[in-house]
Amino acid sequence: MISPTLDRPQAALRSGFFLGDGTVFPVIEHIDDVLPHIAGDNGIYVSRYATHDTIGYGHHLDETFNSAMRRECRGLKFDKSGRLMAPPFHKFFNLGERERVEEIDWSRPHRVLEKLDGSMIHPALVDGGMVFMTRKGITAQAIEAGSHATESVRALARDRLAAGRTAIFEFTSPHNRIVIGYDRPALTLLAIRDNLTGTYTGFEEMQEMAGHFGVAVVRSHTVDGPTETLLNGVRGLADIEGYVVAFDDGHRLKLKTQHYALRHKTLAGLALEKNALECVVNDAIDDVVPLLPPMAAERLLLYQSRIQTGISRLEAQVAERLETLRGADRGTQARIINETLDKRLRPVAFKALDGKGARNAILDILRSATHSQTRIDAVRDLFAMSWDGEDFEIQDG
Structure with a gap:
């Protein structure tokens, strides 16, 4: 004992x-x-x-x-x-996000754990x-x-x-x-x-x-044969999220099943920009990238990076404007905000003044845009977004 x-x-x-x-x-x-x-x-x-x-x-x-x-x-x-x-x-990262199966030393002591x-x-x-x-x-x-x-x-x-x-x-x-x-x-x-x-x-x-x-x-799975053989077959499984490979030295990798990712609505419909944007806003990119061809994954990650850069840029722009208004009365703040800020960012500034956080307000703009392509086009220049669905092809298996 x-x-x-x-x-x-x-x-x-x-x-x-x-x-x-x-x-x-x-x-x-x-x-x-x-x-x-x-x-x-x-x-x-x-x-x-x-x-x-x-x-x-x-x-x-x-x-x-x-x-x-x-x-x-x-x-x-x-x-x-x-x-x-x-x-x-x-x-820790999805298998394929930072390391591919063939790049990993599977001789290192490890276990395969069920991902709940x-x-x-x-x-x-x-x-x-x-x-x-x-x-x-x-x-x-x-x-x-x-x-x-x-x-x-x-x-x-x-x-x-x-x-x-x-x-x-x-x-x-x-x-x-x-x-x-x-x-x-x-x-x-x-x-x-x-x-x-x-x-x-x-x-x-x-x-x-x-x-x-x-x-x-958590269940630890017995592996008959090479671990990489097991993992290569995981994508087609259903009724489980996936597996975590836990190495004795602390390193970990995760692999989610394709069924799980599809149920998350992350793979289906990515030819439509509003679905790609929804993946970014809902922080679901990690579910998709390991299942995509390399070029498609690269395009999705670039799309995510551009949007995140845009969020940070807009947050800084609003913060810079509000800094100049520190100590002013609300009427003066409202007048200058309405005169100097893009009308799409004015609600962001007012929410920030109310202590609700500019970043969340900017994310709300993107969440609203996911409802239609028209809404995306209306804010595309704010975030420097571009998406070509014809170049996006998802492989089976």
Whole structure:
């Protein structure tokens, strides 16, 4: 029988970085360890709340995840003093997005885990009490997940927090359906991370601990033959989202089935620009790219990049105009906004003045545009968008 509360690995505590086999996890103790790495317009932002702060990404450009530290910016949680409370999963990519099957060293120890179709949930201590959070914080999904957390789940979560580690779960439910249906609400243990070093607990150790507490663990699939052979056949499967390949050194890859992507309406109809735009606005590009021919994937990613650049440019333009109006009365602000800003950006400026956020207001313009080609054409110049559906051909299988 294992001891429920395990000691932290001491060797890596002050090393600065944990070095795995090709995988680097930066040591993070305080929000100040991260902030210098995310300065500038790179899609990563800090969200401030009354009880905690988060660092995450709203969109990603080519440079968003170009360092180990930035790949950690997928929902890091800090208390109000800046101390790290919980690290969810680091950002890992679809097979084919950064590495193709033939480029991977499959001789490295690894497991093939089922990819569940729900919401990532993790615990954190806030004001002395344990709460559950999604990547974005204490959301409605997190509250719902917490209401279904059994005492066994809570006990394991508390035990790992006491040991300086964060348990990561997937919350699946008939009421939290993404694509795949589930009969009942459940939290399934996916991983356990060390809060300081970022290293992942080995699967066997995690499985033993879950057994001790009576908590369900994500399924690990036995592979008969080369792993790459299995993965090449995954795209045609149905009734599962896909798989995650978890290497012992911490490196991870994901592969979603074509059936899943199609059900997400990401592949169907991409010859129409409004569907391509919907993929960008809904952050669904990752579901599509691994399933596309290289040229088609390149075109879709370029389309996404142009739009994201346009969002950042427009946000900066509005912010620059509002900075000149600081301290002016509302009447003066309204007059100058109406006289100097493109009429399509005026609602963005007024929402920003009301504290609702310019970026979300700009995204609302794009969301509205997805309803028709006419609406897209009306804002095309704002975002420098261009799309040629005739060049977009999706391969089967």
